[in-house]
Amino acid sequence: NDPPLIKESHPLCPSVLQFFHLTPVSTRIMPDPVTKPPVMDPVYEALLYCDIPSVAERSMEGHAPHHFKLISVHVFIRHGDNTRCMSFPKQSDQKLTALWWPTGNHYHPKLEAFVSHMSKGSGASFEKLMQTRVMQHLQNGQLLRDTYLKKHKLLPNDWSTDQLYLETTGKSRTLQSGLALLYGFLPDFDWKKIHFRHQPSALFCSRNCYCPVRNQYLEKEQRRQYLLRLKNSQLERTYQDMARTVDVPTKQLRAANPTDTTLCHFCHNISFLCTRNGCIDTEHFKVIKTHQIEDEKERQEKKLYLGYALLGAHPILNQTISRMQRTAEGRKEEVFALYSAHDITLSPVLSALGLMEARFPRFAARLIFELWQDREKPSEHSVRILYNGVDVTFHTSFCQDHHKHSSKPMCPLENLVRFVRRDMFVALGSSSSTNYYDVCHREGF
16 A cells, blocks of 8 residues: 555645656557447457557647636546556566666656656655656646646746645555646646645545445445346356466455456556466456446446445535636636546546546546636636546536537536536435535435
């Protein structure tokens, strides 16, 4: 487990930078996912999940008619590539160990400049740093810089601390990813202006983390996952075969989370493990990945996860709309917010927004809320929502029909506010209360 890095509400302490690590990108021999296959392909889906930094993607951030002014941006990211993966039980995989490089072997100028700037903040050089993870967010940060700063002038050149809101969990992978994106967005930033808040919960729920009804939804969802796995005889045979290969009981291999281990090998182009009993191969990986995709599909159909997602995402969405409302009223603080988080942060938010077609958050996934002011009608404000560079505003449950009777390519801010303050609770069957605490402690659920 990564150690906690910073205390809640304290400025980013330079000494935390000693926890950074650096690993390389291995040469990739697999094809880039350029064309979507006609049928579900687990290898294609896995390639998208890996989010290889060399794969170009389209970006629709910052697109709006000329008479709209961008006044705030709220960015939610999943941490980048988590290369520190586990070996299979009873195995010491030397190929994983060989992934680690010393800091003197940077392969990209941006990475070298980033490491140099981090060392200025810490007062000491890093021991190691995770290269793929950093590159993913450096590139995303540069993309957002080109759009939001160079084109839309979201922040002035002499920006101040109170114009940023930065929050991360206490894991090195989220802090490192957040700093990488921030460095791409604001190169060579002044360390004295940077204040990362620490959030103990991956849901960023602050004082609203205790929610018994949310936990009940989660228990039901976990039960659904378990039953689906029991029905998948091909998956069980695959686990048995893999367990024989590494010479452990099937139960032990299953508990060791072979999904993450095989994904690590796949994303880094490392051949799967071979022992005297045989080899784990691509066919094993395909079965595991296919089950994961089928699980996501059933999750959407059963809607048990939706209840968990609505309650899990509400605190962070409520914070976001409160910040938007202050900006709409003319306040200049926190016009750029960055939450550096996990897949278990973004996934509930995506589901709560009604983005059922959205893929599970890949490494370095980004979800962005843009707030715009109509220059012709300054009292009117609108939002755009983008997932990995794609405009998904009219796919959300609160704005899917708005474009049918409006020429504006975005959604009224009041639609989002009404959704968070009222409709999320109505969707949970609570017509009498729009208080988060009351819904979380509802009896007779």
